[in-house]
Amino acid sequence: MRHNFYLLFAIFAIALLGIVSFRFTFTWLSSGENDVLESNPSVGKKQKMNTDLRFPEGLKYNQPGVTNSRSDVATLTPWLAPIVWEGTFDLSVIDAIYLQKNVTIAATVFVLGKYVRFLKDFLESAEQNFMVGYRVHYFLFTDRPDEVPIVTLGAGHQLTKIKTASSNRWQEITLRRMEMIEKLIEQQLINEADYIFSLDVDTKFYGHWGAETLADIIAVLHPGYFGTPRPQFPYERRPESVAFIPPEEGDYYYGGAVIGGRTDNVLKLTKTCRIQLDIDRANKIEAAWQEESHLNKYFLYNKPTKVLSPEYLWQDFKPKTSNMKVIRFSQVIKNYAEVRPNP
Numbered sequence: 001m002r003h004n005f006y007l008l009f010a011i012f013a014i015a016l017l018g019i020v021s022f023r024f025t026f027t028w029l030s031s032g033e034n035d036v037l038e039s040n041p042s043v044g045k046k047q048k049m050n051t052d053l054r055f056p057e058g059l060k061y062n063q064p065g066v067t068n069s070r071s072d073v074a075t076l077t078p079w080l081a082p083i084v085w086e087g088t089f090d091l092s093v094i095d096a097i098y099l100q101k102n103v104t105i106a107a108t109v110f111v112l113g114k115y116v117r118f119l120k121d122f123l124e125s126a127e128q129n130f131m132v133g134y135r136v137h138y139f140l141f142t143d144r145p146d147e148v149p150i151v152t153l154g155a156g157h158q159l160t161k162i163k164t165a166s167s168n169r170w171q172e173i174t175l176r177r178m179e180m181i182e183k184l185i186e187q188q189l190i191n192e193a194d195y196i197f198s199l200d201v202d203t204k205f206y207g208h209w210g211a212e213t214l215a216d217i218i219a220v221l222h223p224g225y226f227g228t229p230r231p232q233f234p235y236e237r238r239p240e241s242v243a244f245i246p247p248e249e250g251d252y253y254y255g256g257a258v259i260g261g262r263t264d265n266v267l268k269l270t271k272t273c274r275i276q277l278d279i280d281r282a283n284k285i286e287a288a289w290q291e292e293s294h295l296n297k298y299f300l301y302n303k304p305t306k307v308l309s310p311e312y313l314w315q316d317f318k319p320k321t322s323n324m325k326v327i328r329f330s331q332v333i334k335n336y337a338e339v340r341p342n343p
């Protein structure tokens with residue numbers, strides 16, 4: 001009898017402790033540090049996404065071929081991740097699968113200092129080409145919220161400005177994106193978005209960019225080093241930096257202008273890169289290409305599950321090569337000395 005009483009008491013105490021600690025985590029998570037200026041709660045809380053590739057009945061589309069649709073470029077990595085090129089996918093098949101999932105895609109864009117001048121073209125061209133027909137939530141990290149242009153957003157698209165301090169070093173601005181994206185995901189997006197992309201703002205969309213780019217974790221091939229021998233990749237080569245990659249290692253050189261994937265996978269990526277950037281900072285070393293160097297190190301040991309071809313990251317000054325059937329997203333020409341806060 002006495003034993004039963006103690007047992008009951010113990011169960012009651014444990015349950016109480018459980019409730020208290022749950023409430024504590026909940027309040028801690030919901031108290032965001034970011035100064036959100038504009039928000040539209042329509043996105044709401046997410047259910048866990050079903051990853052099955054469900055396909056609607058009765059839809060007609062071309063029979064898949066049995067030979068490679070592109071003979072001029074590699075369309076698979078050695079670990080069998082697709083490399084996305086025009087001609088390798090059937091958009092009607094992709095959309096039939098992904099539209100019915102009703103996915104929400106977050107896009108983070110940093111707009112600090114004079115880079116605000118690139119935003120109008122970026123947003124207007126994004127609205128024409130980026131994830132049209134899908135739910136998109138742009139997050140603009142900016143020190144100039146009043147200079148954000150008014151751009152009419154398509155159905156299901158919304159925009160939130162997050163007041164963010166700038167820096168007097170461009171290197172600091174680009175590399176701190178990792179920790180800001182990490183925080184935004186932890187505090188908000190983990191429950192709201194299925195996928196997230198981080199995109200450079202000094203860019204323009206010229207062609208379709210849709211659900212063919214969705215995957216667990218994606219990287220983009222930097223257009224400047226496509227086909228370059230690996231010892232000549234501009235990886236960090238000093239062993240003192242965590243981003244160090246020896247000359248005989250590395251698959252591709254990935255661009256820092258595009259990161260993407262499932263929200264939890266991108267959280268892992270940004271957290272790891274942020275921690276490694278912190279270690280370098282404590283050791284007073286900054287990698288050759290800031291967070292891009294750390295990103296390349298990350299992808300060496302955590303392979304991307306989908307790789308985007310340079311169609312998804314071109315440079316306006318580069319003449320189009322014959323394997324480029326379409327340019328979808330491209331860096332505009334900029335006067336570095338004029339737009340950046342430091343040389």
Ligand SMILES: CC(=O)N[C@H]1[C@@H](OP(=O)(O)OP(=O)(O)OC[C@H]2O[C@@H](n3ccc(=O)[nH]c3=O)[C@H](O)[C@@H]2O)O[C@H](CO)[C@H](O)[C@@H]1O
Nearest residue numbers: 110111112113115170174200201202255256257289290292
């Ligand atoms: C094509 C490509 O892969 N570009 C990468 C490359 O140089 P980039 O020359 O493309 O770097 P960048 O000057 O465009 O800076 C990257 C981004 O940071 C933001 N920004 C930067 C400076 C500033 O004053 N205000 C501001 O808002 C803005 O969103 C910009 O698009 O290397 C950088 C790291 O060193 C980043 O990894 C870039 O993504």
Ligand SMILES: [Mn+2]
Nearest residue numbers: 200202257331
């Ligand atoms: Mn850029």
